[in-house]
Amino acid sequence: MNRLQWNTFFARQPALFALVLLVLSIVINLFFQPNMFAPGTLNSNMRVFLPIILLAVGQAVVILGGGIDISVGGTVSIVNAVLATQVGLDGSPQDMWKFVFISLLIGLLAGAINGFFIAYLRLQPIITTYATSFLYGGMALFILPNPGGGIPASIASLYRTSTPLNLPVAFYVIAIILLIWLYLSSTRFGKFLFAVGGKAEAAYETAVPVPVVHFSTYVISGFFAALAGIAITMLSGSGNADIGGPMTLNSITAVVIGGNPLSGGVGGVAGPVMGAITLGIIQNIISFANVDTWWETFVKAAIIVLALAAPGIVNLFRRRET
Amino acid sequence: MKRISISPPVAALILAVVLFLLSGLLPNGFGSNLDVARAQAFNILRLAVFLGVIAAGQTLVIISGSEGIDLSAGSVVTLTAILTYIFVNGADERVLPALLIVLAVGALIGFFNGVGITFLKISPFVMTLGMAGVVTGAIIVITHGSVTGRVAPMMTRLIARPLSPDLQIPNAIIIWLLFGILMWLLLERTTFGRNLFAIGVNRVTARLSGVNVTGMNLATYALAGALAGFGGFLLVGNTGVVHLQLGQPFLFPSIAAVAVGGTLLSGGKGSYWGTMAGAITLTLLTSLLTTMQMPESVRQMVLGGTLLILISIYGRQRSLRQ
Numbered sequence: 001m002n003r004l005q006w007n008t009f010f011a012r013q014p015a016l017f018a019l020v021l022l023v024l025s026i027v028i029n030l031f032f033q034p035n036m037f038a039p040g041t042l043n044s045n046m047r048v049f050l051p052i053i054l055l056a057v058g059q060a061v062v063i064l065g066g067g068i069d070i071s072v073g074g075t076v077s078i079v080n081a082v083l084a085t086q087v088g089l090d091g092s093p094q095d096m097w098k099f100v101f102i103s104l105l106i107g108l109l110a111g112a113i114n115g116f117f118i119a120y121l122r123l124q125p126i127i128t129t130y131a132t133s134f135l136y137g138g139m140a141l142f143i144l145p146n147p148g149g150g151i152p153a154s155i156a157s158l159y160r161t162s163t164p165l166n167l168p169v170a171f172y173v174i175a176i177i178l179l180i181w182l183y184l185s186s187t188r189f190g191k192f193l194f195a196v197g198g199k200a201e202a203a204y205e206t207a208v209p210v211p212v213v214h215f216s217t218y219v220i221s222g223f224f225a226a227l228a229g230i231a232i233t234m235l236s237g238s239g240n241a242d243i244g245g246p247m248t249l250n251s252i253t254a255v256v257i258g259g260n261p262l263s264g265g266v267g268g269v270a271g272p273v274m275g276a277i278t279l280g281i282i283q284n285i286i287s288f289a290n291v292d293t294w295w296e297t298f299v300k301a302a303i304i305v306l307a308l309a310a311p312g313i314v315n316l317f318r319r320r321e322t
Numbered sequence: 323m324k325r326i327s328i329s330p331p332v333a334a335l336i337l338a339v340v341l342f343l344l345s346g347l348l349p350n351g352f353g354s355n356l357d358v359a360r361a362q363a364f365n366i367l368r369l370a371v372f373l374g375v376i377a378a379g380q381t382l383v384i385i386s387g388s389e390g391i392d393l394s395a396g397s398v399v400t401l402t403a404i405l406t407y408i409f410v411n412g413a414d415e416r417v418l419p420a421l422l423i424v425l426a427v428g429a430l431i432g433f434f435n436g437v438g439i440t441f442l443k444i445s446p447f448v449m450t451l452g453m454a455g456v457v458t459g460a461i462i463v464i465t466h467g468s469v470t471g472r473v474a475p476m477m478t479r480l481i482a483r484p485l486s487p488d489l490q491i492p493n494a495i496i497i498w499l500l501f502g503i504l505m506w507l508l509l510e511r512t513t514f515g516r517n518l519f520a521i522g523v524n525r526v527t528a529r530l531s532g533v534n535v536t537g538m539n540l541a542t543y544a545l546a547g548a549l550a551g552f553g554g555f556l557l558v559g560n561t562g563v564v565h566l567q568l569g570q571p572f573l574f575p576s577i578a579a580v581a582v583g584g585t586l587l588s589g590g591k592g593s594y595w596g597t598m599a600g601a602i603t604l605t606l607l608t609s610l611l612t613t614m615q616m617p618e619s620v621r622q623m624v625l626g627g628t629l630l631i632l633i634s635i636y637g638r639q640r641s642l643r644q
Binding site for chain 2: 068313
């Protein structure tokens with residue numbers, strides 16, 4: 001194949017770039033953690049990665065539709081605060097499942113608020129969700145002013161230790177998400193999503209219900225943010241209203257290194273899932289590489305910026321060659 | 323019916339006056355004591371100076387369009403405040419070199435933002451958010467969690483004290499007025515300002531009319547970084563102490579101040595006078611909430627809600643149907 005064919009091949013398979021990065025990071029990680037694929041280690045890694053994976057899936061759908069959702073971290077925080085205060089460390093499982101259900105409704109509502117302002121009032125996605133991220137983050141802090149509370153240990157361990165068929169729960173979640181995505185992208189909604197993300201005006205002129213599609217992407221993102229909030233609460237077992245804030249940028253980074261451009265209309269969900277896992281493995285590598293504690297924040301942030309820059313750097317070289 | 327239109331800066335000022343009068347009616351407000359009222363007005367103006375200066379850079383990048391925004395401003399303020407604090411260490415003769423250093427450091431960070439945004443095509447929001455993480459990491463590396471230093475007596479005299487005992491206006495306010503005039507000159511009376519508005523309206527037409535869009539973008543982000551650096555310098559001169567979260571609380575209000583002042587968040591239209599009025603309004607709003615003893619969470623929600631309402635009024639995008 002000549003270079004042009006390679007380029008179109010890569011352009012048609014955006015997840016391929018993510019796959020290469022994922023394999024690369026796994027190989028490096030194997031040096032530090034040779035037992036990486038042992039069931040116990042695999043599970044303890046995947047249960048940490050799952051919240052960001054879920055968040056990245058929701059973010060990917062919004063970005064595919066040509067938007068962005070900065071408020072996902074705030075939604076995660078609200079869900080965490082609600083579960084930690086309403087269920088409590090000595091709550092019953094029934095309470096837990098009741099509030100898991102309520103959390104999902106909260107996520108849908110948070111997404112619907114974003115969607116209403118962006119799709120129907122036609123506000124800019126970035127600044128709108130930035131504003132709502134303060135609303136949601138403030139709400140979480142209002143519910144849970146100081147870190148504390150939690151969920152029953154039995155339920156937390158259900159998330160941490162259950163491995164049906166010796167495979168981490170995260171694998172089943174990912175499989176379900178990918179199957180749903182596979183179906184969804186072949187439906188009319190899937191085609192509309194790509195059309196709207198590619199060029200909203202053109203989609204509008206060909207009778208695509210642009211506001212409905214935009215609105216639904218934010219609702220989906222809010223729903224996944226709630227799932228991520230439930231997952232991270234089960235992982236940590238405790239409440240902290242600041243837990244979601246730093247996760248927003250990670251979810252966007254996962255989407256970008258997953259091969260979906262921020263301009264929208266291109267990509268899928270498999271890439272961002274791999275991007276999120278890659279991001280998690282990179283964090284693993286940093287902690288194994290014995291980076292000086294004072295440097296850790298800097299190194300992590302620098303790697304995120306480099307990851308965000310990677311597609312741009314590749315493009316720069318590509319343009320120079322042709 | 324003729325619609326009455328008030329320009330946003332004037333509307334913001336009226337809102338500020340109303341808020342100020344309201345704050346006087348609070349149980350612990352100034353009531354009918356004019357001397358206390360005047361002292362409180364100057365106090366709020368002095369607090370608004372720092373937000374106003376930090377929001378100056380934000381105004382520039384937002385006017386430059388293409389979703390321009392600078393989320394690294396908060397951490398740049400912290401970094402430059404700490405650098406000033408360490409470098410000056412109580413010596414008057416080191417104040418000027420310190421100012422030059424922080425301007426250069428701010429400009430350098432802003433320049434990196436510009437490079438990522440212009441050449442690597444990273445969205446400004448994501449790039450500057452990533453940069454905020456890197457700068458925070460750098461602060462931890464530099465300080466190792468604790469800072470030793472001192473501001474110089476000259477800085478306190480020049481920034482926090484009034485010009486003379488008869489004239490009870492703190493110098494910071496006078497500095498801000500001069501600064502405002504310089505910003506007005508920059509935006510309205512220089513080629514840079516004209517080109518800035520041009521690229522904010524439409525980058526393609528600007529380039530075709532001979533504007534160096536790449537250079538303008540780099541210069542705008544570098545200048546925004548330098549202005550945030552100046553903000554950090556002023557801030558530490560006023561407070562006299564630093565901590566690792568000094569600048570972060572100014573970030574969201576700096577964007578909201580620009581929006582309150584009527585600068586379009588989509589770029590191409592705005593003024594620094596508006597931002598100054600916005601900074602005063604937001605400082606009043608925050609201090610009003612503090613006087614009412616509202617917790618941090620409520621303040622966050624009010625700020626988020628304010629921005630959401632404002633962009634619903636000013637920030638609507640063009641309708642899809644044309």
